[in-house]
Amino acid sequence: MIILKIGGSILTNKDSTESEIDAVSLKRIASEIKSSLDNSYKELIIVHGAGSFGHPPAKKYKIGEAFDKSEYPEKRIGFCEIQNAVKKLNMLICEAFIEEGLPVVAIPASSFMTANDKRIVEGNLDNFRKYLHKGFIPIIYGDVVLDDELEFCVISGDQLIQYLAKNLNPDMVVLGTDVDGVYNKNPKTHDDAIFFDKFSSLKDLDTLEGTTNVDVTGGMVGKIKELLYLADLGIESKIINAEVEDNIFKVLENEEVKGTVISRGN
Numbered sequence: 001m002i003i004l005k006i007g008g009s010i011l012t013n014k015d016s017t018e019s020e021i022d023a024v025s026l027k028r029i030a031s032e033i034k035s036s037l038d039n040s041y042k043e044l045i046i047v048h049g050a051g052s053f054g055h056p057p058a059k060k061y062k063i064g065e066a067f068d069k070s071e072y073p074e075k076r077i078g079f080c081e082i083q084n085a086v087k088k089l090n091m092l093i094c095e096a097f098i099e100e101g102l103p104v105v106a107i108p109a110s111s112f113m114t115a116n117d118k119r120i121v122e123g124n125l126d127n128f129r130k131y132l133h134k135g136f137i138p139i140i141y142g143d144v145v146l147d148d149e150l151e152f153c154v155i156s157g158d159q160l161i162q163y164l165a166k167n168l169n170p171d172m173v174v175l176g177t178d179v180d181g182v183y184n185k186n187p188k189t190h191d192d193a194i195f196f197d198k199f200s201s202l203k204d205l206d207t208l209e210g211t212t213n214v215d216v217t218g219g220m221v222g223k224i225k226e227l228l229y230l231a232d233l234g235i236e237s238k239i240i241n242a243e244v245e246d247n248i249f250k251v252l253e254n255e256e257v258k259g260t261v262i263s264r265g266n
């Protein structure tokens with residue numbers, strides 16, 4: 001089984017405060033996945049980020065921060081707004097995938113997962129197994145969920161990757177984003193950033209700079225933290241650039257693709 005994450009940075013215009021889909025990237029990625037599955041059948045789970053659909057409302061309503069009881073109705077409607085926004089993004093993604101002939105089925109985190117202090121504590125994955133068994137491609141995405149401690153929180157696509165990989169024992173975990181992998185500092189703002197083929201400790205980062213101005217779930221650093229947790233369990237993952245044409249196809253075909261492998265080994 002392969003768990004593939006497609007970053008919000010690829011599918012949406014993430015710097016925008018508007019909900020904008022990147023239809024060209026979406027179609028290309030859908031067709032790369034289809035070509036690989038046509039080559040040989042693979043069990044596949046897709047995770048996608050919330051990008052410019054989820055982050056602006058999550059920031060506006062400060063979901064995931066402690067709040068006064070009197071603010072509950074406003075927070076609750078904020079939760080609804082975010083849930084609906086990311087559902088819209090997911091619908092557009094599913095539409096493009098189905099058009100390509102990919103049998104995707106959405107399983108939203110808000111419908112079956114709960115968290116405690118922003119970490120998933122419950123989420124029965126039997127449905128994932130059943131859909132996979134029937135040849136579907138389950139899709140899950142960055143979403144809001146109920147939180148025992150904070151009432152509501154945002155769950156990033158990266159935390160979902162971690163949870164799924166920990167519980168489903170995949171053969172491959174791949175994250176497609178808009179840079180080649182991990183550098184010692186943000187390559188978008190530093191021309192002299194140094195690229196890592198392998199990454200095993202947060203200490204190797206010069207700065208803990210996040211990502212875009214709207215990301216509420218930690219950007220590259222948040223991603224790496226989730227993946228290092230997987231590495232501790234002996235599960236290796238790879239971050240690649242999904243903006244480079246054919247990278248997703250190649251990685252699904254087990255071909256060599258530039259990227260950063262996150263593992264605790266050498």
Ligand code: ADP
Pocket residue numbers: 006007008009010014049051176177178179181182183184185186187188205209210211212215218219220221
């Ligand atoms: P996605 O939405 O694809 O999951 P994010 O936007 O959350 O991805 O994270 C990717 C972004 O992280 C890159 O566009 C890059 O600008 C930023 N970034 C910050 N620090 C680093 C770093 N040390 N190495 C690579 N990218 C970094």
